[in-house]
Amino acid sequence: MNRILKKSPYLLFLLVIPLLAVIYQLLNNRSQKAVDISTSIDQSIPFLSIFIIPYILWYAYMFCYLIYFCFKDTKVYIKTLMLIVIAELICFVIYFFFQTTVPRPTIVSDNFLNNLVQWIYTKDRPYNCFPSIHVLTTFTVMLASLHIKNKHILNTLCIHISGSLIIISTLFVKQHVIFDMIGSMFLVTFLYGISFELLTFRMREKSGTVYVKNK
Structure with missing residues (x-):
């Protein structure tokens, strides 16, 4: 219990996510000069x-997983949140x-799933697309x-299977x-290499620990 209470204040950092959502909405209304970068593969x-x-x-x-990270390993939680923000x-x-x-289909049939899609379409205009925030945060x-x-x-299976389903x-x-998906994954991989790999190496190096990667 003491461990949980000690780490609970770090959850306040999650308040940065709603702030980012506000910025997202402000940028999600510029319909002029929006470029369609879809390909024939997307059309298929x-x-x-x-x-x-x-x-x-x-x-x-x-x-849920950010909260899980917070209590499981606070350093990983902070690094993850910082990576998402940046x-x-x-x-x-x-x-x-x-x-x-992104060109959206015309939804004709009236059923529960289609209504959910239509609801998302009305809440999220099709302009902030490249890179994808959905893919970025999930990856x-x-x-x-x-x-x-x-x-x-x-x-482990839940994290990766659920994450993969969200991405696709x-x-x-x-x-x-x-291209939205690829752009997000490329950006995350680049920042991940800096925050989780490069900085970890430097921290271990300064502490006098010899770190050698297995070939």
């Missing part, structure tokens, strides 16, 4: 409304100068989880295109 990907379920579950996925700020700069859009959590020790195998859901519900 079918619209599957069933994928709106993992797409919406992204909200719970991100917050990556999203970079995305916002890109949105401001290079706004892209960050997936990579950061590799540094959480002593995880149950079911937990952005394509099947036509919220993003392939």
